[in-house]
Amino acid sequence: MGKPTNVTNSIRALRFANGEMTQAELGGRVGVTRQTIIAIEQGRYSPSLEMAFQIARVFQVPLDDVFQYPDTEE
Amino acid sequence: MGKPTNVTNSIRALRFANGEMTQAELGGRVGVTRQTIIAIEQGRYSPSLEMAFQIARVFQVPLDDVFQYPDTEE
DNA sequence: ACATCATGTCAAGTGTTCTTAACATCCACT
DNA sequence: AGTGGATGTTAAGAACACTTGACATGATGT
Numbered sequence A, B: 001m002g003k004p005t006n007v008t009n010s011i012r013a014l015r016f017a018n019g020e021m022t023q024a025e026l027g028g029r030v031g032v033t034r035q036t037i038i039a040i041e042q043g044r045y046s047p048s049l050e051m052a053f054q055i056a057r058v059f060q061v062p063l064d065d066v067f068q069y070p071d072t073e074e
Numbered sequence C: 001a002c003a004t005c006a007t008g009t010c011a012a013g014t015g016t017t018c019t020t021a022a023c024a025t026c027c028a029c030t
Numbered sequence D: 001a002g003t004g005g006a007t008g009t010t011a012a013g014a015a016c017a018c019t020t021g022a023c024a025t026g027a028t029g030t
Helices: A011-017 A022-030 A034-041 A050-061 B011-017 B023-030 B034-041 B049-059
Strands: none
Touching: A011 A022, A011 A034, A011 A050, A011 B034, A022 A034, A022 A050, A022 B049, B011 B034, B011 B049, B023 B034, B023 B049
């Protein structure tokens, strides 16, 4: 299983809070594919810093509202 | 040559503001090599989201204090 | 029953991030 | 002059982010 990233996110909640935006539409807005959004939303890996900024910008919230980094790390 | 990233950062200033911390020491604290810190500090590429969080944590500032993403992107 | 849409999965490939190791320069110290 | 610390550079490769395309499922609508 590799290590499925330490970063968590609130993308799914933000999508629904923003007019039921679909994964495909979010992908289109930030310039990545649908599959990439799915993988990030599920925490399979964490996005690049640039993509993180772009996603936060789509929802018009600060980056910390979208992504959280837990205190403890193994 | 790829594209030297759109994200800018204030790592160098933060290092000096925190007791003249060296690149090697910062690298050690976030668990990456000295060369990686140099490359990021120079904007050769942007770090992963996880590393960005870790760096911000070392300096005890929010992520946006370390990394900036310009409004316009081509 | 059939079509469509949103979500999810898989595999193979491309590109970027990060590592290791070696070498070079500048500065401070002795 | 010689030593050592901090920074910078390069090159080869490993690890991870992201793409493309194809197929599967459940929900909704006709």
